[in-house]
Amino acid sequence: AQKVTQAQTEISVVEKEDVTLDCVYETRDTTYYLFWYKQPPSGELVFLIRRNSFDEQNEISGRYSWNFQKSTSSFNFTITASQVVDSAVYFCALNNYGQNFVFGPGTRLSVLP
C-alpha cells in the first residue's frame, strides 16, 4: 500500500528563520516518484520539485532544498531564510508506476513578519 505521512500539521516561524517540513512515505515498489507541491492562500497547487527513486542526490533551488533518504523513506523540504510569501500549505506526494498520486495531509506553514 502507498502512504504519505506529514507529521507536522502546522508550523509557525518568524521571517528569516529556517524551517524543515517532514515527509515520510511507504511503498513496496522500487520505482516511484516523489513530489512537493505548494498551495498558497489563493488555492491553486503549484509544483515545486520531483525526485525519482533512483536519484538520491539532494537538490537546492534558491532558498529551497530537499533531502531524499531512501534508507528512512523520507523526502524532507527545507526553506532557508523564510519569507512571508512562503506561507502556504505544503503537500508531499508519491507516484508509483502505473498508479495515481497519493498525497500527504499537508503541512500549513505560517511565516510571521
Added chain:
Amino acid sequence: GAGVSQSPSNKVTEKGKDVELRCDPISGHTALYWYRQSLGQGLEFLIYFQGNSAPDKSGLPSDRFSAERTGGSVSTLTIQRTQQEDSAVYLCASSPAMGGFGEKLFFGSGTQLSVL
C-alpha cells in the same frame, strides 16, 4: 488554454440536487485526475483517467459520484443527490505523460461546492 480550467468556480446547491463539475485539461495531456479537498484537509483522490484505459475509480466515495472524460479531453464529475458532506473544493489536475508516471500534475483552481 494555457492551464487547467475548471467550471464553475463556485457552486451552491440544495441537498438532494445533482451537480456537474467540469474540467478542461491542458491540451495534449493524457492523464486527468479528480481530487476532493475538504476545508483545511488534504487531497482525497477520487478518479484517474489515463488515455484510453479504463479509469481508476477506486477513490469515488459512493455510487452517487461518477465521472466521464469525452474524447480524451474534457471531463465532467457528476454528483447525484448531493449531501452536505459533499461540500468541498473539487480539484482537477492533468499530466502530459502517456504512462501517467512521474510527470508533474498541473492543477486547476478548483470548484468550491457548497451543499445547503
